[in-house]
Amino acid sequence: MGDRVLSDMFAPSRVAVVGATESEGSVGRAIVENLRDDFDGETVPVNPNYDDVFGLDSYADLQSAPDVDLAVVVVPPPYVVDVLRDAGEAGVDDVVVITAGFGETGSEGAARERELQSVADEYDLNLVGPNSLGVISTPVGMNATFGPENALSGSMSFMSQSGAFITAVLDWANDQGIGFRDVVSLGNKAVLDETDFVRAWGDDPDTDVVLGYLEGIEDGGTFIDAAREVTDDTPIVLVKSGRTDAGAQAASSHTGTLAGSDRAYQAGLDQAGVLRVETVQELFDYAQILAGQPMPDSDDVAVVTNAGGPGVMTTDAVGDSDLSMASFTEETLDALSEAMPEEANIYNPIDAIGDADVERFRTALDLALGDDNVGAAVVLSAPTAVIDYDDLAAEVADLQAQYGKPVAAVLMGGERTERAADVLAGQGIPNYFDPARAVASLDALASYREVSERTYQQPTEFDVDRERAREVLGRAEERGDNRLGVEAMDLLSAYGIPTPTSELVDSPADAVAAAQDVDGEVVMKIVSPDILHKSDIGGVKVGVPNEDVYDAYEDLVTRARNYQPDATILGVQVQEMVDLDAGTETIVGMNRDPQFGPLLLFGLGGIFVEVIEDTTFRVAPVTEREAREMTEEIDAAPLLRGARGRDPADVDDVVETIQRLSQLVTDFPAILELDINPLVATPAGVQAIDVRLTVDTDKL
């Protein structure tokens, strides 16, 4: 679906409730009441059974009602499709289907949902749901949900694939004083999904943060494109649940979402610039500080405290994060030295010691925030007889406003912190009891700065021989087998990935001829789609001198026959020898994810990949930066760059190979999975030694 304009959905003048009723305990009643209570616009009941609902004129259908901007549908499942037609005929573009009993309930429901999709498509309806709790938009006071709570106003827009989660969050957020701009219960996402709302809120200048709870993403590639653009200006914080095997199973039985691999989600969300979080606490901690505080110019944090022990805990939390403790300038140290008592610690963390009053705290924070080496600050206080938290909060808020650097507060204690927390919240400063949460929140701000500073370069387009690649892939079709092996090395050559000189031969004499084209000894590998692990059956001979090539051919074929008499044997690949010891073995691979498509893998070969899973993933197509990150972020990365006295490998060539593979698998959706293993990286460049792939010949 194209880009939809959803701003009308959140700022309607007139909302119809189709299925409005006064009937006690009904969803239709709850929605009318919620709208009546707070909505700035007009609420229009639609129900042929009533003349009015709660004193509001009721209409038989949308076509007979006055012009409606948004229709909320609560009629029983069999009637929903008729209502959608009515909406379409009446020129209503935006519809929220509350009614459940669709895709989530089995095959009959699924059929009904397909019908709903087709009518929505016919009339180009922006449809939320079905099986939705509804939508909220606080700027116009619209609570078009059947939940018990409306939201407070704020600048965060919130989507959730779980209606219950919205109910729980609003109940809690209203007590915490946390507000929202728009809230959407996505329901079954028959038409509108997370990508649409990410786009809509990205376009909304008054949404400062997008946050969400998702169990699945419908179309990974489209989501990445949309989110990548939005996160330039607007942070997105998401829980994507079903991360673990157990969780994925639970999510699948909850929503029927087909579980893609969490690696693909992780890679895709990272590439999209989404801050992915794991817990409810992180979701709201991060979203709130992103809504309330500016981004830090640097990762260097100052800690100002009256309590040594909590100061150490805070410093540990900084050590755990991607932030670092700021080093103050000489000027700052001199000024602190002058202003603080002798027992104080003027180095970071600044310990203004237990008898620090608000004035001394202010002085220390003022100096810290004024230091160019400081990007952000944590204000940390234990309760003492000389500190009034309300006063301290006012000073902290004042200084934060003055310097425009992000601040998180840890005014520790119970009730005495409550009013102070409100004062801080007025300036968008969060307050926590646990220093680790304050630091994690500042860390989220810094992570988002990194995202917002990314400039997305398009993936490099290499000059490749697409026709030749197609021809190699076509061999699978000719053969009636969807697996290709070392005989398909040409595929890599066609895409500019270096391979040793190599030839597939089907007779001993041809093998000898092929070997003569190569300097020195050769490697010979049996080629058979039926033999997956060539080495295990002695199907690979390394360092064969020219005079032995003839016999070696016959021996390889004999071994293959003995191993599996009915194996299809295509011949023997005769390859130039590559000195594996001179380089580092790496693996570059791809498999296709149901949501995100081609997922690239990079790792060091052998033991690392198989035993300790030191690998990294990206959704293709990748940019040069993304390909380079892959070579940097595995644990064993230093080995590629020359650790332990090795010669550094030509990493640029590895990076280019990843990009070329990315282009190949993007160009050919027919390639279902592909591994180059090993890709040997030496100081002089890379060489792909072996390849294995699976082709969907129908897609060629």
Place this chain on the structure above:
Amino acid sequence: MGDRVLSDMFAPSRVAVVGATESEGSVGRAIVENLRDDFDGETVPVNPNYDDVFGLDSYADLQSAPDVDLAVVVVPPPYVVDVLRDAGEAGVDDVVVITAGFGETGSEGAARERELQSVADEYDLNLVGPNSLGVISTPVGMNATFGPENALSGSMSFMSQSGAFITAVLDWANDQGIGFRDVVSLGNKAVLDETDFVRAWGDDPDTDVVLGYLEGIEDGGTFIDAAREVTDDTPIVLVKSGRTDAGAQAASSHTGTLAGSDRAYQAGLDQAGVLRVETVQELFDYAQILAGQPMPDSDDVAVVTNAGGPGVMTTDAVGDSDLSMASFTEETLDALSEAMPEEANIYNPIDAIGDADVERFRTALDLALGDDNVGAAVVLSAPTAVIDYDDLAAEVADLQAQYGKPVAAVLMGGERTERAADVLAGQGIPNYFDPARAVASLDALASYREVSERTYQQPTEFDVDRERAREVLGRAEERGDNRLGVEAMDLLSAYGIPTPTSELVDSPADAVAAAQDVDGEVVMKIVSPDILHKSDIGGVKVGVPNEDVYDAYEDLVTRARNYQPDATILGVQVQEMVDLDAGTETIVGMNRDPQFGPLLLFGLGGIFVEVIEDTTFRVAPVTEREAREMTEEIDAAPLLRGARGRDPADVDDVVETIQRLSQLVTDFPAILELDINPLVATPAGVQAIDVRLTVDTDKL
């Protein structure tokens, strides 16, 4: 120091405040007021300047006061030592020194602290502090601190190396309704330290959990011994701060504690059975559930909910933890199937769906807790029109009591959860907004079950040749060099660690003779304390046939001379060849930690240790179980056990080598550090190929 009886400190009948005063804003006044307010016993002011303080008779000194059980000292620093003598003479055993200005303030203070220690020693005083906030014991209403808050009663005893942290925690805990039994501000730990309180609270039947904030542990070995015993019955949960480099630096400037390595702390605390946590939130979450709930019989968790989305998040949290999702019995599934509506999910997590009332919730939880496959449960609810949280809480508390299995609750929402949380707390059940916290808390219970089930076996005592080992170590002294290398392989043999046949020779002719004693080719290594990296200068020759040994000797010596003309050359080690490719190279090492003493390291050799730091640590002496765990918990452990088609190594021999090394470094504190690298592990056993160690010859 030996085991001290500290029970009197926490249950005194009469407490003296030495330095008691009515002077506004003074510490002496604050303590007298705090005692007067709540203490069940008698408060005795001691101050020669007053006849009475707040109407209580004041005495000139402790000797003239009526019999006192505990003296709290707040006099200025120069008078503290005199007060301690007075206490000693008066027969007061227990003293809390509040006064600051000792070790934490520089050399003069440090001298004063040593004097204080010596007087305490002379009179055998149980002394808390100096520089302490004081002590609290709720069973007798004693608040002998100068903090603004007393503690509520409870069964957790709490120690902290930071007084400010206690103040902050009490302020918060009192609002949360969280109570304590004893609270101690450890101050400078001049006499009593964490080990004493761990012992004392371990002996106290009414302390259910010990929790603490520490920046350092004075004597690691003693602490491990004490904590290991205590944790059989009483869980200990600790923050040990200064975990990170930045944090360690901050802790050191805060308390002057010499920073040991965090690896040693981590290993020592693990071995002691302490649950180490990183954040304040974890500290109290874990301590509270340990105090309130029984241990689970198994790690299998049931989740009962009315909300699918939060149910998935909870399942993810279980996936992240060491717990697992319970599989219900057929019987339970049948009963659930009967009792739940059709749309419900009866598999774990049980989704009783949004219209579940308290009765349906109760039924589901009843069936889950009654299932033998279930060890613990999470009750998870979003607010709905049909759920009253107070009623639900009462049912949950009732069922928890009935089944005696641990339960954690996630009744999500704001104020509506408050009374329900109180009801749950009455049964020791915690309630959280974030499901991840509930699961982490249950995980802590399961971890403690594992600790409490450990049976500590004494380390194995192998029959070794201690005299021969001493003799080898003595060579360092003879030579005037504290480094020994491959020539000290005898040290390993003396402790029964297999080594190749090997001889140190100092002439080419002797080298030839030595080589003739060995089957096949030999390895020759230059031996010089001045050449640390033999291989780098070509100082190792592998696979030398007998006929080349003479020349090889001369070549090695020449290379060493060329590399460093003034190097002390002790000769050449002629060693039996060991086929490194036939086995897995491992490294077993030790260095000494200032707090914990000998810290053993185990890892796979080469790349793993140096680049990806796949290593594990234990404080020696280790038991067989601990040594075996070391071979199991590195990431590359499967390689030892035969991953990727390798032959499995003889792991028992590796385990034995770790234990033998443990015995060696425990027997000889003179060994400061030692590395066996590599120790080659093959299916047929292990062999130590090279060794390097540093000896403190003064300790021999």
